[in-house]
Amino acid sequence: MNRLLFVVALLCPVFVWPVSVSPAFASAEEAGAPPAGPRPAVSEIVTADPTRERMFPGVIEAAHETNLAFQTIGRIASLDAAPGDLVDAGQVLATLDRVSLQEDVASAEAALSSARAAADFAEQSYSRARALADRDIATKADVEKAEANRNATAAQVKAAEADLTSAREALSYGSLSAPEAGVVLDTPVEQGTVVSAGTTVVTLADLKGREAVIDVPSEFLALLAPDAAFRLSGHEGADDPVMARLRLIEPVADDTLRGRRLRLAIDDDQDRFRIGSLVSATYAAVGDEIITLPQSAITGGPDQPTVWRVTGPARTVNAIPVTLGSAIGDRIEVMAGVSVGDEIIVKGANSLEEGQSVGERAQ
Structure with missing residues (x-):
């Protein structure tokens, strides 16, 4: 039995736990890890440049366009207009086949003669019937039968007279003239085409007005005043910009571009741009400064939005409450809280603490 206990004691080692820590290990643990350096973040210098991300491509169009059409059906005999032609007021642009129109007049005249002859005979028949x-x-x-026939033929005479008047008017409508001086934009039909009344034959643009047409994001409309000003520049960039004013915001949004179309009336120098010229329109904000920041810079939630402003040589950050305005794409308007020249953290803002240092801003 004693021998068995001796074997068990050999197989089970005895552990001795220390009751104190050496001074060398204790000082190392108390020292801890080395302090962390400045936290990396991305910042932006606040500006009030109203042209920032507010330049849009556009095209010059006529302020007034007219679709010209014949007032009667017929076959186009001549089409003396082509896109780009300058025309004078009263100039004949297209004509219909006058042969067929004259045949219509002759047919109407014959129908009227026949109706009058029938009416004369009916009148004589009625007179004889009354005498008898x-x-x-x-x-x-x-x-009564003779009277009814007389009335019917008299009505046929009136109808034939109306047909003759219509045929003669159609003959006079055989020429399509320009109501005013302008430039031809389009001729959607060709010579020899049979057109009905009201079918557009020539699209004419008035020379008295020009306007620029641009497409903008729907969010951009929040910044626009009713008479917002824009600067128009040609793609060549050689001439000074021309000022234009917002005339119309088309009510229907573009399903493809997910934006809205604006029409800008050119204030002066309307002859600077030709119809169809490509231009760049820059929003020329006036009045109060417009400050925007990326939405990633906003922290604190919708009830108390804040941003982190970098201050001092140590580049420490402080939380600044701000008042927000309208969203403009991935940016948002800041109404109060920051000023031009402030350095604001725009990336990494959600992981900062009050008074924390951030790295140097990349130039």
């Missing part, structure tokens, strides 16, 4: 009835030779029914 007075002598008790014709019955009352015969008189």
Whole structure:
């Protein structure tokens, strides 16, 4: 039994736990890890440049366009206009086949002659029936029948007269003239085409006005005043910009571009740009400064939005409450809280603490 206990004691080692820590190990643990350096972050210097991300491509169009059409059906005999042509007021742009129109007039005249002859005969028949009835030779029914025939033929005469008037007017409508001086934009039909009344034959642009047409994001409309000003520059960039004013915001949004179309009336120098010229429109904000920041710079939630401002040589950050305005794409308007020249953290803002240092801003 004693031998068995001796074997068990050999197989089970005895552990001795220390009751104190050496001074060398204790000082190392108390020292801890070395302090962390400045936290990396991305910042932006606040500016009030109203042209920032507010330049849009556009095209010059006429302020007034007119679709010209014939007032009668016919075949186009001549088309003396082409896109780009300058025309004068009263200039003949297209004509219809006058042969067919004259045939219509002749047919209407013949129909009127026939109707008048029938009306004269009906009038004579009615007179004879009345005379015979007075002598008790014709019955009352015969008189009524003759009277009805007289009335019917008289109505046919009026209808034939109206047809003749219409045919003569159609003959006078055989020429399509320019109502005013302008430039031809389009001729959607060709010579020899049979057109009905109202079919557009020539699209004419008035020379008296020009406007620029641009497409902008729907969010951009929040910044625009009713008479917002824009600067128009040609793609060549050689001439000074031309000022334009917002005339119309088209009510229907573009499903493809997910934006809105603006029409800008050119204030002066309307002859600077030709119709169809490509331009760049820059929003020329006036009045109060417009400050925007990326939405990634905003922290603190919708009830108390804040941003982190970098201050001092140590580049420490401080939380600044701000008042927000309208969203403009991935940026948002800041109404109060920051000023031009402030350095604001725009990336990494959610992981900062008050008074924390950030790295140097990359130039």
